[in-house]
Amino acid sequence: RQTVWRGLHLDLSKDYPPGEKITWWAFSSCTTSLSVLESDLYLGNVGTRTLFSIETINGLIIRSHSHFTTEDEILLLSGTFLEVKSQLNPAPDLHVIHLQQKIPPHVLLEPPFESIS
Template sequence: VFRGVNLDLSNQYTQGKTFIWWGFSSCTTSIEVLENKQFLGKTGEKTLFTIECDSGKDISRHSYYQSEKEVLLLAARQFIVVGCLQPAPGLHMIQLKETRPPITLLQSATNQSAQIKPTSNSYQSNHSTISTPTISTNPITTNQISTQSYIKL
């Protein structure tokens, strides 16, 4: 998939660097879409990411702009910079590959180990009681992630 940014981010993504994208990322399967001025456009500094990923979800059928062929990369995913290239002045290309982190950074909502417990936030209707679920997990702090990333599992 491809992602375009109207900035030069090449100094933040050097070859061999491993990093985590904590937010969701909107990407496309069609490189032509990136010519649109709201993505890369044709002028100014820009960075084009080519991303080999396992966690991308095709949401094009649910998108208002179906022609953008949108793929959503899930949050808290780890990548490694495979290569970097500057094919023209102002254009930087960065090749990424999704990798598996040594620890789970974000549990899947369908993960069996996450326990859903009803809370006291219950609503009464004429026929049934609706409870608001609370997901109970063990959150990991940023410091713990930094410490654990240096531990070989």
């Protein structure tokens, strides 16, 4: 497992109650570096924000493929299945949500072909 971070300029706390299981269908860009999130582009220090702390089991390191090589970017693939573990509201406009990636209980994406031996 690896902890990665994702910041958004929204309050998503009501959409992520503890115990909820959620599938992220979009590819999601994350980082292993909290200092990257200090940029207003990602999370910043003011305004309404949500910071996801994600325990991932198969995030892809894409540093060598990214235009931003210093951002320690990790890509979560489409169909990432997550469980909401907890929430924290350390400041009036900052919501921290702890997610843990799980193996889904059902197949989310079927391979189009059988594997070739």
